[in-house]
Amino acid sequence: MRTRFDVAIYDRDARLTLIVEVKVRRLGMTAAWAAALRKDLRESGFLPDVPYFLLALPERFFLWAGSELPDDAPPTYEIDPAPILDWYLGDAGIEAHELDVESLGMVVNAWLNRVTLTREFGDVRPENVHWLKESGLYDAIQRGHIAFHEAA
Numbered sequence: 001m002r003t004r005f006d007v008a009i010y011d012r013d014a015r016l017t018l019i020v021e022v023k024v025r026r027l028g029m030t031a032a033w034a035a036a037l038r039k040d041l042r043e044s045g046f047l048p049d050v051p052y053f054l055l056a057l058p059e060r061f062f063l064w065a066g067s068e069l070p071d072d073a074p075p076t077y078e079i080d081p082a083p084i085l086d087w088y089l090g091d092a093g094i095e096a097h098e099l100d101v102e103s104l105g106m107v108v109n110a111w112l113n114r115v116t117l118t119r120e121f122g123d124v125r126p127e128n129v130h131w132l133k134e135s136g137l138y139d140a141i142q143r144g145h146i147a148f149h150e151a152a
Contacts, residue, residue, distance in 0.1 A: 005147075006056075006105045009112060012143040018052040020112070022105040024097075034062040035074045042071040052137050056081070056108050058096035065135040077131045084111055084129075109148050116141045 007020035021041070023029075034055050041047035055062040055075075059082075062075035069076075085096040088107045099107070115138065132138040 006101075007109050007112060008147045009116060009141045009144050010147070011140055014145075016048070016050055017140050017144060018054060018112075018137065019047065019050050020054045020056055020105075020108060022056045022101050022108060024058060024099060024101045024104055029057055029060060031062065031074050031078055034060075035072060038062075038064065038075075039072045051140060052135070056104065058085070058099060058104060063131065063135060063137070065137065077135060079131055105148070109146060112141070113146050116144045116146060 005019045006022040008016060009018040011017045049067045051067050053064045061079040061081045063077040063079065065076040085107060088110060
């Protein structure tokens, strides 16, 4: 089955490490909703076993860390993406909730590209990205490469 990922990151050894699914126009989504979506993706075969899965919405990021998690597992981390998104949207005068899926995907892609290639997080304070280090995602994708709108 061919599956399309909004963003896929391969580690430095070319192993698929992170899959990102971008969703917009869904405000107020909860961890329970995110877990149900992940379960549907897993059960339908659209989400392969991968160490990390990130569901990115304008108001919340949900991260699952670990390929051994049950299909219905709640997110390992629930993240406020405002400090990340605001840094990239900057002076454009655009609010995160106004982005379409392509635009949000490009912002997430740009941020993850920076994370994979540098030791910097931009102007995002360390307390807003502690989950990257704590989950192991930061080390797992360092010096990896990104595929935007990857089909596998």
